[in-house]
Amino acid sequence: MAFAPDIAQNRGALASPLAVTQLRLSNFRSYVSGALMLSGAPVVLAGPNGAGKTNILDAISLLSPGRGLRGAKLSEHVHKGPAPSEGALWAVAATVTRGGTDYEIGTGLTLSANGGEKRHVRLNGVEAKSSADLGDVVQMIWLTPAMDRIFIESAGGRRRFLDRLVLGFEPSHARASTRYETAMRERARLLKYGPRDPTWLDGLENEMGEAGIEIARARATTLERLNRALSERQGVFPSAALALTGEMFDDAQTLRNALAATRLRDAETGRTLVGPHLTDLNARHTAKRADARDCSTGEQKALLISIMLADARELARARGGLAPLLLLDEIAAHLDTMRRTALFAEISALGAQAWMTGTDLSLFDEVEAQIFAVEDGCFREVPR
Ligand SMILES: Nc1ncnc2c1ncn2[C@@H]1O[C@H](COP(=O)(O)OP(=O)(O)OP(=O)(O)O)[C@@H](O)[C@H]1O
Numbered sequence: 001m002a003f004a005p006d007i008a009q010n011r012g013a014l015a016s017p018l019a020v021t022q023l024r025l026s027n028f029r030s031y032v033s034g035a036l037m038l039s040g041a042p043v044v045l046a047g048p049n050g051a052g053k054t055n056i057l058d059a060i061s062l063l064s065p066g067r068g069l070r071g072a073k074l075s076e077h078v079h080k081g082p083a084p085s086e087g088a089l090w091a092v093a094a095t096v097t098r099g100g101t102d103y104e105i106g107t108g109l110t111l112s113a114n115g116g117e118k119r120h121v122r123l124n125g126v127e128a129k130s131s132a133d134l135g136d137v138v139q140m141i142w143l144t145p146a147m148d149r150i151f152i153e154s155a156g157g158r159r160r161f162l163d164r165l166v167l168g169f170e171p172s173h174a175r176a177s178t179r180y181e182t183a184m185r186e187r188a189r190l191l192k193y194g195p196r197d198p199t200w201l202d203g204l205e206n207e208m209g210e211a212g213i214e215i216a217r218a219r220a221t222t223l224e225r226l227n228r229a230l231s232e233r234q235g236v237f238p239s240a241a242l243a244l245t246g247e248m249f250d251d252a253q254t255l256r257n258a259l260a261a262t263r264l265r266d267a268e269t270g271r272t273l274v275g276p277h278l279t280d281l282n283a284r285h286t287a288k289r290a291d292a293r294d295c296s297t298g299e300q301k302a303l304l305i306s307i308m309l310a311d312a313r314e315l316a317r318a319r320g321g322l323a324p325l326l327l328l329d330e331i332a333a334h335l336d337t338m339r340r341t342a343l344f345a346e347i348s349a350l351g352a353q354a355w356m357t358g359t360d361l362s363l364f365d366e367v368e369a370q371i372f373a374v375e376d377g378c379f380r381e382v383p384r
C-alpha cells in the first residue's frame, strides 16, 4: 500500500454528491493491499500498462450488483501469490458519501468450512443478502475498451449492456431476469431429459410468460427514457436512437402460447426459440442516418459515450440530482482533443465522480480531477 496521507482530507468544491471517499483493497488481483483517499472529485489513474489501473475500476464495480466490469468469476480476483493464512480470499471496501451521509460498504470472497467459496456483501457493518442490495447505495455506469465492439459483436453483449441500463432504473429487473432464466433452464431440462409432463411445462411457461413480459416492459420503458435524453443531445457526442429488435409479445399469455407452440422444435434443437432472451438492441447514429455497426470505430465510441451520458443524466434526474459514478477505462485514448474536452466538460456539468484511466498523464491536462500516478500497485497524487 502506498498513499500520501496528507492529500484529499477535505472534500473540495468539485466533490460529487455521490462519491467514493475511501477505497480499500485486500488480496485483490495485483494488490496485496491498497488504499486510496478521495476528495469526491473526479479521479484520474494514470500509469504504464500493467500498473493496476483497470484492477481499481474492477474493484469499484464490484460494489454494485453483479459481477463487475470484467464479468469475471469471483475466484479470478484472488491475488495470485502466497495465500492469506486467514480471512477473506479477497475483499474490497469503500466509504461512499451520498447526499451528505456516509455509508460503509464492502464485498469479498471467503472460503467456507466445507471448502466452498462464498461472496459476502456488507452494508454499514451488516451482512446483506446479496450484491443486489448494493444498488441502493451506489449507482454506477462503466465503459471499457472491451465494449468498443459491442455494436458489431454478438447480440448477447448488447443484451447484457441493455439490461445493465435497465437495472439502473428498475432494480426489480434483476429478479425478473433470474425468474425467467431459472424457469427457462428447467423447461429445457424437461424437454431434453423428460418427463415432458404438460402440467409441469405449463407451469414453467406461465412463469416465463409473466417474468418475460416484465423484462420486456422494463426494457421498453428504459429505452423510452434514454431515447428522450438522446434526442436532446447536441455537440460532438451525437444524438442516437435505440430500439429493441426481435419478436415482441403483447402480454404474458401471448408469450406463454408461443412457448407452448414451440415445445417440439425446442426439444429438437435443444434451444428456446422464442422469448425476450433473444431480444437485440439496435442503435442508430441519428445525424448520419446509419446503424451503429456501420459507423467508424471512433463514431461507435462516441455513440457509446452519448448513451452513457444520456443514461447518467436520466439516472441523476430520477434520483434527486445524484449522478452515478462513471468508470471510464482508457476513455481518453481514442478521443481527439475536441472530444476529450467535451467529455470532461459534460462530466463536470453532471457533477459525477468519474474514474478515468490512461497511460499518459498529458491526456488529462484539462480535466478538473484528483490525479494519481499508479505504478507497481502504488498510488502517488500528482499536484495540479
Ligand atoms: N489475480 C491476479 N493476481 C495477481 N495479479 C493479477 C491478477 N489479475 C491480474 N493481475 C495483474 O494485474 C496487473 C495490472 O492489471 P490491470 O489490468 O489493472 O493493468 P492496467 O494498469 O489497467 O494496464 P493497461 O494500461 O495495460 O490496461 C497485470 O499485470 C495483471 O497481470
Ligand SMILES: [Mg+2]
Residues within 6 Å of the ligand: 053, 054, 055, 329, 357
Ligand atoms: Mg487497463
